[in-house]
Structure formats: structure tokens, C-alpha cells
Amino acid sequence: MGGFTEAARKRVHDARAAVAAAREAGDAYEAAVAQDELDDALRVARRHGVDVGDDTAAEADEG
Template identity: 70%
Template sequence: MGGFAAAARERVNRARAALAAAQDAADAYETAVASDELEDALRVARENGVVVESGQ
């Protein structure tokens, strides 16, 4: 599960970065898309027992 856990954490990190960038750009559409991706990434991690650090 090590590889899966690392990939899940990386997906969460990428989604958080995309959300921050979209918010910084004040892009409502990209913010919504990135928010959905983050929610999905966190759900997949949680459902598979992958612990991720809390977001900023």
C-alpha cells in the first residue's frame, strides 16, 4: 500500500496547490473545479485508510 498511499497524498497535495492558485487568481470556475478535485482526492484517501496532513 506504500505506493498507493504516496500517490494518494501527492494527489491531495496537487489538488491543494491547484485550489490555492485558482483562489489567488480569483478564478471562480477553476476554484470550483479544484475544490471538487480536492474533495474527491481526500475522499479516496480516507476510504482507503491513507492519512493526509490537514490543509492550511
């Protein structure tokens, strides 16, 4: 696995965790910021063909 691929996967993983933590804490602002980071991380990864798995629960905008 190349360095870019590993970094992209880690960025998505960390962003998914941040979204989940912010939602669990009930922090709407942090959840929105984390969701933006996740959206960007997924966009970059997909644009470069990096398989980051399918975790739609973390990606769903539940507010």
C-alpha cells in the same frame, strides 16, 4: 510507504495547490473544479486510511 499511499498523498497535495492557485488568481471556475478534485482526492484517501494531514484552510470553501 506503498505506491498507492504515495500517489494519494500527491494527489491531495496537488489538488490543494490547485485550489490555492485558482483562488489567488480569482478564477471562480477553476477554484470550483480544483475544489471538486480536492474533495474527491480526500474522500479516496480517507476511505483507504491514508493520512493526508489536516489543511482545513485549503479545504474550506471560501469561494
